[in-house]
Amino acid sequence: DGGITQSPKYLFRKEGQNVTLSCEQNLNHDAMYWYRQDPGQGLRLIYYSQIVNDFQKGDIAEGYSVSREKKESFPLTVTSAQKNPTAFYLCASTISRTGTASDSPLHFGNGTRLTVT
């Protein structure tokens, strides 16, 4: 079955440590996204990538970094520069379409809940 896998489901880290969240998809999607969700809040875009070896900053990129070396993988590193990293992180992917008449929906992974103390 095709889908998006995020691992691990729960992650605990000490303050000052960098941590990398994994996101793998076997849907053959071109575009991949990282969102952050805080309790009772919406999804805020961290980074997104339309093709391999290319990515763009979203609305809250500070303190995060990404890479897109393979089509299937889009890991997110939460660096020690991120002031408040504890959150629920969601990875998503979609077929990259630029037309307006139709849309390819985002497929989300089950998320990683990161706690930094």
Next chain:
Amino acid sequence: GQSLEQPSEVTAVEGAIVQINCTYQTSGFYGLSWYQQHDGGAPTFLSYNALDGLEETGRFSSFLSRSDSYGYLLLQELQMKDSASYFCAVKAAGNKLTFGGGTRVLVKP
């Protein structure tokens, strides 16, 4: 940049109809999507409007007015399982997808 406004919470009884409004400000607008998220789960896609008008999918319908930068999601014949958060999302140039803050819908018996 993009910004979206939607109500934070709506409460209704089973069988009722609920309308969730979404107003947006964006440059390079392509379309408006709606997603549902149950507590602790991942968002799932409900609908997408690129053109003005109403799109109907079963009990859920979505409407868009591009001139008013406004859309809504209509939930009909509410069921207990519809208790969830609902997000509108704007698709802009470069496939950038920005979400609103979400509307928590609570369905009571």
